[in-house]
Amino acid sequence: MPPAVILPIDPQHPDRRLLVRAGAVIRSGGLVAFPTETVYGLGANAFDDHAIASLYKAKRRDARDPLIVHLASASGLPRVATDIPEALGHLTTRFWPGPLTIVARRHPDVPGRVSANRPTVAVRVPAHPVARGLIEASGVPVVAPSANRFMRSSATRASHVVADLGEVIDLILDGGPTEIGLESTVVATDDDGSVRVLRPGAIPVEAIVVALRDAGIDVPVHVGAVQRVASNDGELSPGLLETHYAPRATLVLVSGAPASSVRLMVQLLHDAIAAGERPGLIVYDEDADSLIDPRMPHRVTISHVGSVASPETIAHNLFASFRDLDAAGVTRIVARTIDAVTTMPGRPPIPGGFGLARAIDDRLIRAAGSRVHLTGSMK
Numbered sequence: 512m513p514p515a516v517i518l519p520i521d522p523q524h525p526d527r528r529l530l531v532r533a534g535a536v537i538r539s540g541g542l543v544a545f546p547t548e549t550v551y552g553l554g555a556n557a558f559d560d561h562a563i564a565s566l567y568k569a570k571r572r573d574a575r576d577p578l579i580v581h582l583a584s585a586s587g588l589p590r591v592a593t594d595i596p597e598a599l600g601h602l603t604t605r606f607w608p609g610p611l612t613i614v615a616r617r618h619p620d621v622p623g624r625v626s627a628n629r630p631t632v633a634v635r636v637p638a639h640p641v642a643r644g645l646i647e648a649s650g651v652p653v654v655a656p657s658a659n660r661f662m663r664s665s666a667t668r669a670s671h672v673v674a675d676l677g678e679v680i681d682l683i684l685d686g687g688p689t690e691i692g693l694e695s696t697v698v699a700t701d702d703d704g705s706v707r708v709l710r711p712g713a714i715p716v717e718a719i720v721v722a723l724r725d726a727g728i729d730v731p732v733h734v735g736a737v738q739r740v741a742s743n744d745g746e747l748s749p750g751l752l753e754t755h756y757a758p759r760a761t762l763v764l765v766s767g768a769p770a771s772s773v774r775l776m777v778q779l780l781h782d783a784i785a786a787g788e789r790p791g792l793i794v795y796d797e798d799a800d801s802l803i804d805p806r807m808p809h810r811v812t813i814s815h816v817g818s819v820a821s822p823e824t825i826a827h828n829l830f831a832s833f834r835d836l837d838a839a840g841v842t843r844i845v846a847r848t849i850d851a852v853t854t855m856p857g858r859p860p861i862p863g864g865f866g867l868a869r870a871i872d873d874r875l876i877r878a879a880g881s882r883v884h885l886t887g888s889m890k
């Protein structure tokens with residue numbers, strides 16, 4: 512097929528004619544990449560089984576990894592999901608439009624393929640004017656997984672979409688870099704009615720806890736561990752797979768107190784050079800002085816992603832940093848988590864921390880797979 516048509520579009524005040532044109536492509540079964548406030552999505556008509564099959568094929572996405580259905584407004588929810596638990600219903604009124612995804616019972620009109628034949632479906636209403644305008648113009652709910660090849664880091668710039676999918680999709684709406692840079696927070700309910708955060712993301716877990724408490728909804732909120740182990744059996748939530756969001760280069764991650772982490776990072780860089788790798792470094796502003804010393808070999812490619820005091824900045828830059836380091840030919844990337852992680856024997860590390868920092872560390876851990884070094888020192 513011919514390469515994707517790329518249409519620049521104003522992210523705040525999108526030209527309606529462009530949205531109508533892109534909406535027509537979706538309605539007729541095509542694939543359109545577009546910016547959301549989190550990352551770029553690859554859109555297809557959620558009611559068109561054939562289009563969804565072609566979306567999985569384009570992304571080379573594992574057929575067991577379910578998609579998120581995107582709506583122009585919450586009023587469309589009954590068309591795609593039923594039996595919304597009160598707690599999740601409240602969270603939608605509080606956080607939609609925005610980067611919160613709820614998982615509820617799938618409406619029979621939604622093809623099973625959308626959710627890898629689960630009885631449930633994931634749904635969100637994005638806040639980005641281009642995303643909302645496109646879904647509205649399509650006249651149908653739109654499935655939109657991140658617009659990258661499966662297992663790779665999510666696309667946060669149109670150029671990332673072109674690099675991964677430019678030859679296999681119809682249209683790319685280029686609305687510039689996405690603002691948040693990390694995916695939505697995915698929430699579901701357990702059988703006992705408690706809320707479970709399946710994927711930490713752009714809406715902090717703490718904000719969910721506060722929203723429920725303020726509404727007088729008295730349910731526990733669980734995060735992480737149990738689900739992550741379950742996900743490794745291929746159930747529940749494949750976005751929680753241990754290796755995901757990864758750069759092409761091997762990511763080696765350090766976790767612990769900043770000072771000891773930095774020391775270990777320097778050591779790992781030297782190891783990488785000794786092993787003949789082309790090393791890259793992801794640097795937080797706070798670490799720059801101790802990490803980038805004048806004796807450091809020129810061969811180290813450095814990517815500055817911002818200050819730990821501004822996790823929003825790091826989130827915004829993280830996936831682009833992975834891709835920039837890949838493009839520079841780096842083969843091994845060294846980085847550290849923002850907060851310390853907790854570990855249990857035989858289980859993958861679990862991010863601690865608050866707010867966006869937790870989501871950033873979650874992505875770093877998954878991108879690193881099993882290559883997480885704990886410094887063991889909190890000094």
Ligand code: AMP
Nearest residue numbers: 577631632633656657747748749750751
């Ligand atoms: P993506 O759209 O690529 O950011 O990934 C969507 C992720 O949402 C999946 O990988 C799952 O982790 C999660 N998800 C989607 N649908 C469901 C569902 N029905 N049940 C549980 N998790 C889901």
Ligand code: MG
Nearest residue numbers: 656657658665
């Ligand atoms: Mg994805």
